[in-house]
Amino acid sequence: MRSHLLNDTTAERYRSSVTEGIERVAAKLATTDRPFTGVTVDALAPRIEQIDLDRPLHNTTAVLDELEDVYLRDAIYFHHPRYLAHLNCPVVIPAVLGEAVLSAVNSSLDTWDQSAGGTLIERKLIDWTAERIGLGPAADGVFTSGGTQSNLQALLLAREESKTDSLAKMRIFASEVSHFSVKKSAKLLGLSADSVVSVPVDHDKRMQTLALAHELERCERDGLIPMAVVATAGTTDFGSIDPLPEIAELCDRFGVWMHVDAAYGCGLLASLRRRALLDGIERADSVTVDYHKSFFQPVSSSAVLVRDATTLRHATYHAEYLNPRRMVTERIPNQVDKSLQTTRRFDALKLWMTLRTMGADGIGRLFDEVCDLAEEGWRLLAADPRYDVVVEPRLSTLVFRYIPEAVTDPAEIDRANLYARKALFASGDAVVAGTKVGGRHYLKFTLLNPETTAADIAAVLDLIACHAEQYLGESLDRAS
Ligand SMILES: Cc1ncc(COP(=O)(O)O)c(C=O)c1O
Numbered sequence: 001m002r003s004h005l006l007n008d009t010t011a012e013r014y015r016s017s018v019t020e021g022i023e024r025v026a027a028k029l030a031t032t033d034r035p036f037t038g039v040t041v042d043a044l045a046p047r048i049e050q051i052d053l054d055r056p057l058h059n060t061t062a063v064l065d066e067l068e069d070v071y072l073r074d075a076i077y078f079h080h081p082r083y084l085a086h087l088n089c090p091v092v093i094p095a096v097l098g099e100a101v102l103s104a105v106n107s108s109l110d111t112w113d114q115s116a117g118g119t120l121i122e123r124k125l126i127d128w129t130a131e132r133i134g135l136g137p138a139a140d141g142v143f144t145s146g147g148t149q150s151n152l153q154a155l156l157l158a159r160e161e162s163k164t165d166s167l168a169k170m171r172i173f174a175s176e177v178s179h180f181s182v183k184k185s186a187k188l189l190g191l192s193a194d195s196v197v198s199v200p201v202d203h204d205k206r207m208q209t210l211a212l213a214h215e216l217e218r219c220e221r222d223g224l225i226p227m228a229v230v231a232t233a234g235t236t237d238f239g240s241i242d243p244l245p246e247i248a249e250l251c252d253r254f255g256v257w258m259h260v261d262a263a264y265g266c267g268l269l270a271s272l273r274r275r276a277l278l279d280g281i282e283r284a285d286s287v288t289v290d291y292h293k294s295f296f297q298p299v300s301s302s303a304v305l306v307r308d309a310t311t312l313r314h315a316t317y318h319a320e321y322l323n324p325r326r327m328v329t330e331r332i333p334n335q336v337d338k339s340l341q342t343t344r345r346f347d348a349l350k351l352w353m354t355l356r357t358m359g360a361d362g363i364g365r366l367f368d369e370v371c372d373l374a375e376e377g378w379r380l381l382a383a384d385p386r387y388d389v390v391v392e393p394r395l396s397t398l399v400f401r402y403i404p405e406a407v408t409d410p411a412e413i414d415r416a417n418l419y420a421r422k423a424l425f426a427s428g429d430a431v432v433a434g435t436k437v438g439g440r441h442y443l444k445f446t447l448l449n450p451e452t453t454a455a456d457i458a459a460v461l462d463l464i465a466c467h468a469e470q471y472l473g474e475s476l477d478r479a480s
Contacts, residue, residue: 006104017060018100024064028072035080037073038428044074081452082430082460087236087264089448092296092363098353099298102346109143109344110336111323119333122348128355129289130305132269134282140309141287142338143302143348147263148181150288150304151230153315153340155185157286157306158228158257160314171219173197174230175207175242179261182230191227204391205240207231209247216254228257233278234265234294237435237444239374239395241265244280251283260284263302265395267294270364274371277394285311291351294395294448295363301347312338369450370396377445377457386465390437396447399435402468412475414441419471420464430460 006014048070057063077083079090107115109122122143130139144150155172162170167190174182176198186195197219199212212229219226229251231242244260251258260281262268266289268278281287284307291301306312316337318325323334336342354363374393381389381400390399402417418441421434433444443464445457 014104018104020060021064024068024072029077029079032077032080034428035077035083035431036425036428038426039074040426044070076431079449079451081449081456083449084445084447084452084457084460085431085433087290087293087446087448088299089293089296090451091298092354092358092366094353094357095297095301095350098350101353102349105346107346109346109348110339110342111334112332115335115346118346118349119335121352122335122346123333125348125351125355126303126305129269129303132360133278133284133287133305135284135287135305135307136282138308138310139305140312140338141303141305142312142335143344144304144339145300145341146292146302147179147261147288147290148184149340150263150290150302151179151181151259151261152185152188153304154259154286154288154306155182155189155228155230156340157311157314158259159189159191161257161285161311162225162227163255164225166225168192169223169225170227171195171197171224172228172230173199173212173215173219173226173256175199175201175205175232175235177201177205177235177237177240178230178232179236179263182261195227201240204394205235205238207242207247209243209250212247213250216250216256220254226254226256228259230259230261231284232265233260233262233268233281234395236264237397237399237437238391239264239393239397240391241277241394244278244283246280248280248283251285257285258283260287263288263290264293266290267363267367267395270295270360271368271371272361272364273368294367295351295354296366296448297347297350297354300345301350315340366450367396370447370452373450373452373454373457374398374445374447376454377447380454380457380461384461387461390442398445398447399437399442400444401437401440401442402464404468404472407472410440412472415475416468416471417441417443420467423467423470424460424463427463429463432460432464 003010078088107118109115109118112119126141170191172186172195174196183196197215199207199215202208216226229247231244231247233241248258268274287305289303291297292299323336327334374396377398378392381387386402387400388403404416407413421432421443424430435442435444
């Protein structure tokens with residue numbers, strides 16, 4: 001069994017096993033002609049169910065053959081140009097190389113004595129990101145598992161920096177289309193059930209700052225404490241960017257912590273043509289960035305950044321075995337002092353390899369391309385009488401709905417759109433997402449693949465129309 005341990009004596013086995021696995025994935029990527037096979041849960045579950053985990057195969061080739069059957073064949077492939085659903089990007093090769101290196105070396109980023117250079121590399125990437133945001137010389141931050149954790153940590157710091165310790169009185173302000181992790185964080189932080197105040201958005205799905213001002217005034221009038229305003233720079237459904245400078249003004253006026261959830265919009269930090277869309281982000285107290293959304297990084301790769309490094313002390317606890325206080329005076333750098341996690345992956349290495357290979361401009365160009373594509377897709381949709389499209393994109397999502405010519409019942413139109421999405425998924429020809437707007441069912445493209453073309457978008461719109469019409473035809477048959 002020791003032959004399976006990765007060490008000085010097994011380097012050759014490591015090389016051949018990993019190469020065999022890489023060969024399989026490379027072959028898969030090269031030959032995948034659809035983003036999904038359309039496999040059903042009922043078809044796949046028994047294949048996984050019948051595997052006896054107490055009877056190992058002892059052979060890499062056999063394990064990979066089995067993996068083909070239970071995973072590789074039917075996985076959802078984000079690299080395919082017709083995967084248009086969620087905020088999953090195709091990944092860049094330097095980052096995948098980083099992933100291979102980091103899991104083999106297996107550094108843990110909590111302490112210097114488990115990572116050495118890894119700690120400094122992560123710190124340099126945090127400094128780089130903070131500088132791109134413009135947070136100033138006292139900024140700091142830490143890598144996290146994702147936007148959810150980054151938002152949670154930011155709001156923890158906001159809570160601890162708040163003017164009150166009455167949890168019941170604290171209020172967080174976020175737009176009605178902000179990410180649900182804000183509400184989840186409020187719950188985890190012990191805030192009251194009505195602690196997240198939903199601020200209405202304008203026609204472009206951006207927070208209405210006048211409404212925010214009114215809510216902040218009301219909060220104070222009611223003797224409650226505004227704990228944080230969460231501005232979203234890239235909402236999940238619409239890619240809309242809240243008016244950051246105006247929100248910063250209000251946060252200054254009311255003395256409130258400003259958090260910017262740029263989980264999606266952070267790609268603009270590298271953009272060569274659209275960076276100005278983030279103007280005002282430099283005034284934030286904390287910022288969430290998800291490199292695994294718009295920096296073309298594999299899951300997970302995210303960070304939370306803060307304007308004032310000292311606020312990270314709210315996540316600091318000491319353990320004699322790990323990070324005793326004396327390490328601070330000995331100036332031994334410990335990332336665990338800033339993190340909600342203890343053992344933590346060296347995800348930063350992926351971004352490091354990416355920046356060292358492609359440079360930030362390389363990432364920015366790719367992100368600009370998908371935003372250009374979204375603009376083209378919007379023009380297609382706006383000119384297409386079969387579709388209603390919600391807002392002109394700022395980033396790379398399109399929310400739209402098939403409107404059949406002969407049907408006026410909104411509930412029937414809902415069903416046609418729901419059916420079309422399901423049927424498309426079952427066919428595997430393309431994967432699209434869905435959401436609700438004004439209580440009605442809409443479809444969504446999240447465009448993060450520079451390989452997707454306007455022709456792909458047009459073809460998928462035709463497929464959706466076909467499926468929706470098929471539903472409506474069958475529905476008519478059922479009625480007659
Ligand atoms: C705006 C926004 N914030 C936060 C998140 C949560 O990020 P994660 O899925 O990395 O936890 C998402 C995810 O889609 C998001 O769109």
